[in-house]
Amino acid sequence: MNGVHDMGGMHGMGAVQAEKDEPVFHARWEARTFALNIAMAASGKWNIDTGRHEIELIPAADYLRMSYYEKWFVRLVELLAKTELVSREELDTGHPAPGVQKAKPLVTADHVPALLAAGSVASRQIERSPRFRPGQRVRARNMHPAGHTRLPRYARGKLGTVDRHRGAYVFPDTHAHSLGEQPQHVYSVRFTARELWGDEASPRDAVYIDMWDDYLEPA
Amino acid sequence: MAQAPRHHDHDHEHQEVPSELTLRVKAIESLLVEKGLVDPAALDALIDTYEHKVGPRNGARVVARAWVDPAYKARLLTDATSAIAEFGFSGRQGEHMVVVENTPQVHNLIVCTLCSCYPWPVLGLPPVWYKSAPYRSRAVLDPRGVLREFGLELPENVEVRVWDSTAEVRYLVLPERPMGAEHLSEDELAALVTRDTMVGVGKIEYPKSGDAA
Numbered sequence: 311m312n313g314v315h316d317m318g319g320m321h322g323m324g325a326v327q328a329e330k331d332e333p334v335f336h337a338r339w340e341a342r343t344f345a346l347n348i349a350m351a352a353s354g355k356w357n358i359d360t361g362r363h364e365i366e367l368i369p370a371a372d373y374l375r376m377s378y379y380e381k382w383f384v385r386l387v388e389l390l391a392k393t394e395l396v397s398r399e400e401l402d403t404g405h406p407a408p409g410v411q412k413a414k415p416l417v418t419a420d421h422v423p424a425l426l427a428a429g430s431v432a433s434r435q436i437e438r439s440p441r442f443r444p445g446q447r448v449r450a451r452n453m454h455p456a457g458h459t460r461l462p463r464y465a466r467g468k469l470g471t472v473d474r475h476r477g478a479y480v481f482p483d484t485h486a487h488s489l490g491e492q493p494q495h496v497y498s499v500r501f502t503a504r505e506l507w508g509d510e511a512s513p514r515d516a517v518y519i520d521m522w523d524d525y526l527e528p529a
Numbered sequence: 530m531a532q533a534p535r536h537h538d539h540d541h542e543h544q545e546v547p548s549e550l551t552l553r554v555k556a557i558e559s560l561l562v563e564k565g566l567v568d569p570a571a572l573d574a575l576i577d578t579y580e581h582k583v584g585p586r587n588g589a590r591v592v593a594r595a596w597v598d599p600a601y602k603a604r605l606l607t608d609a610t611s612a613i614a615e616f617g618f619s620g621r622q623g624e625h626m627v628v629v630e631n632t633p634q635v636h637n638l639i640v641c642t643l644c645s646c647y648p649w650p651v652l653g654l655p656p657v658w659y660k661s662a663p664y665r666s667r668a669v670l671d672p673r674g675v676l677r678e679f680g681l682e683l684p685e686n687v688e689v690r691v692w693d694s695t696a697e698v699r700y701l702v703l704p705e706r707p708m709g710a711e712h713l714s715e716d717e718l719a720a721l722v723t724r725d726t727m728v729g730v731g732k733i734e735y736p737k738s739g740d741a742a
Contacts, residue, residue, distance in 0.1 A: 318642030318669040318693065323662035326678050328725075332656050334580045339554040341580070344654070345572035346558060353566075362644055378645065378660045383554060396560065404556050406564045415568035422574040429620040432697040460695045462642055464669060476625075479697055496696050503689075507670060515689040517669050520696035 311456055312463060314370040319464035319507070340379040347386050348425075352416040355393035358430060359486035363458035364388055434493035436478040440523075442497055446472045447529040450499070450521065458486035461525040465517075468506055469529050470499040473518060481522055494523040584653035587618045588701055589722035591651060593715045595628075596706040606630060609701065613651060623650035623699055629692060630703040631729070636687050637702045638676070638729035640668035641694040648699035652724055659728065669693060679730040702727050707735035 317323070335341040351361065364385040365373075373381065390396040400407055417425055442448055452467040453459075460482045476496040484492045499521045503511035561567035591613055595602040605612040609626035613619065626648060629637040641647065642665050647655040658664050667675050672689045676682070683689060692700045704726040710718060725731030 316643055317662055317666040318640075320662075320666040320670075323666045326658050326661065326663045326667070326675055328656070328658045328679065334584075334654055335576070336657075337551070339551045341576045342554050342558055342572060343550075344579070345575035346554070346561065346567065348575050349567055349571055350561070365644065374662065378657065380550060383550065383557075387557065390557075390561075395566065396564070400560060400564075401557075404560055406560070410564070412565035414565060415571065416566060417571045418568050419570035419574040422571055422578065425621075426575075426578060427620040429622065429624040431624050433625060460643060462693065462695060464642075476696065476698055479625075496698075498698075512673065512685070512689065514686070515672065515691070517691045517693055519693045520698050522696070 311366060311458065312454055313366045314373050315366045316463050318462045335379075339383075340377075343379045343383045343386065347382050349415075349417045350386060350390065350395070352425060353393070353395060355395060356389050357485055358432075359458060359480075359482040360488070361385060361389070362482075363486040366458065432480045433477050434480060434491065436493050436495075438495070440475050440495040440497070442472045442475075442495075442523075442526060442528070444472050444474050448472055448497075448499060448521075448526045449529040450501075450519075451525055451527055453525075455483060457483065459483050459525075461521065462519065464506060465501060465519055465521075468501055470501040470505070470519075473498040473500045476520060479522070481524070483522075483524070496520055496522050497526070499526070579649075579654050583618075583650060585651075585722075585724035585727065586719070587616065587653075588648075588651035588724070588727045589719040590616055591618070591628075591701070592703055592722045592727065593719035595703055596718055597715050602703075605703070613701075618650040620650055622646070623648050625698045626651075626701065627692075627698050628701050628703050629690065631705045633705070634686075634688060636676075636683055636689050636729065637700075638668060638672050638689060638691045639694065639700045639702060640665060640691060642666070642669055643693075643695060646694035646699060648701050651701055652727060656724070676730060679725065681730065681732060702729040704731075704733050707733045710735050 365381050368381055368384055391398055391401060397407060448470055450461060450465045450468050476498055478493045479496045480491040480493050484490050498518050501517050501519065503515035504513060506517060562569055595605050605628050609628040613626055631637055645655055645660040647659060669691050672691050673683060694700060721733050721735055723731055726733055
């Protein structure tokens with residue numbers, strides 16, 4: 311979707327402000343929100359792409375106003391409700407609905423190291439061979455899907471050169487919408503700064519973007 | 530239980546928003562605990578992991594090893610995921626690692642313009658600026674301007690490569706080994722490596738500015 315989350319190349323966001331000796335979390339609610347997201351994702355009721363898309367669905371003005379973990383909190387509540395892990399009524403009252411059987415925790419403390427160590431491997435072995443080879447000129451497709459995509463707007467329609475093949479990976483555009491993993495090849499594609507931003511850009515600089523097969527066409 | 534203490538202050542002008550969030554987060558947590566879905570001790574363990582166990586010191590060890598051991602560096606640049614796993618650093622948000630090397634001719638910079646993808650096992654959780662709109666919007670459009678804000682002025686003849694983490698590949702910058710540090714041990718070298726140098730917004734300081742000349 312052409313959301314405000316797709317920020318590459320925008321003006322008007324101000325200067326980068328780095329905080330010295332920044333803590334990992336600035337408040338306990340941030341830490342709890344972070345951990346709740348990880349713990350509840352272990353339910354398998356949503357995947358990383360669904361989770362990212364849920365944040366993209368936050369209305370643009372709110373997205374820009376909210377802090378990072380505030381967005382994570384909104385995402386958590388929305389996903390709990392959408393997957394019916396928690397009913398809207400329970401969210402309102404703050405208590406389990408009467409008669410609902412108590413579940414078993416999805417993650418216990420002793421399972422945390424294994425959960426984090428396992429991660430979530432997104433690469434897949436597929437039969438199809440890569441459509442493009444390193445050195446080949448390609449064009450990022452000019453497409454504007456209303457759903458989730460990882461093809462940033464600033465690259466659409468631009469010419470690049472395949473730098474290398476990264477392997478085959480789960481396709482976010484379908485995976486985020488419960489339409490399956492549909493894995494396809496991913497390439498690191500080099501776009502010169504001038505191709506992306508015009509003649510004012512440095513003649514030497516470049517942006518490398520990881521692109522799925524469906525984001526590219528031969529040039 | 531009383532409200533958890535916060536790092537910023539009582540009189541802070543934005544107090545209202547976080548306090549409300551403190552309550553809302555607490556309410557969701559209690560609901561999930563009451564429903565039996567969440568074990569609060571698991572939350573504690575998750576938080577403890579990223580506050581105390583996993584962070585940029587991991588990445589610094591990888592970088593220092595690459596500086597002193599050419600065979601390790603070769604492995605790191607061809608299969609970063611496996612080479613990093615030699616230290617036991619692996620898993621969530623580091624499943625598919627790629628290391629990009631800074632040289633006198635090339636400077637690498639990492640960003641995620643679409644969200645905030647970051648290599649957790651080697652750098653920990655990202656700082657606020659990395660997740661912020663200014664960095665995400667400008668790192669691809671004006672990397673030299675962004676680097677200048679971090680105090681890094683790159684000569685025209687250096688190529689800047691920006692890596693936008695749009696897929697599940699996570700990037701780590703291998704900074705240039707500082708000149709004059711040949712006598713330092715691997716551990717001493719690791720101490721020079723900062724988070725910012727591994728994201729590409731900093732340069733290794735040696736001797737460190739605080740050190741006596």
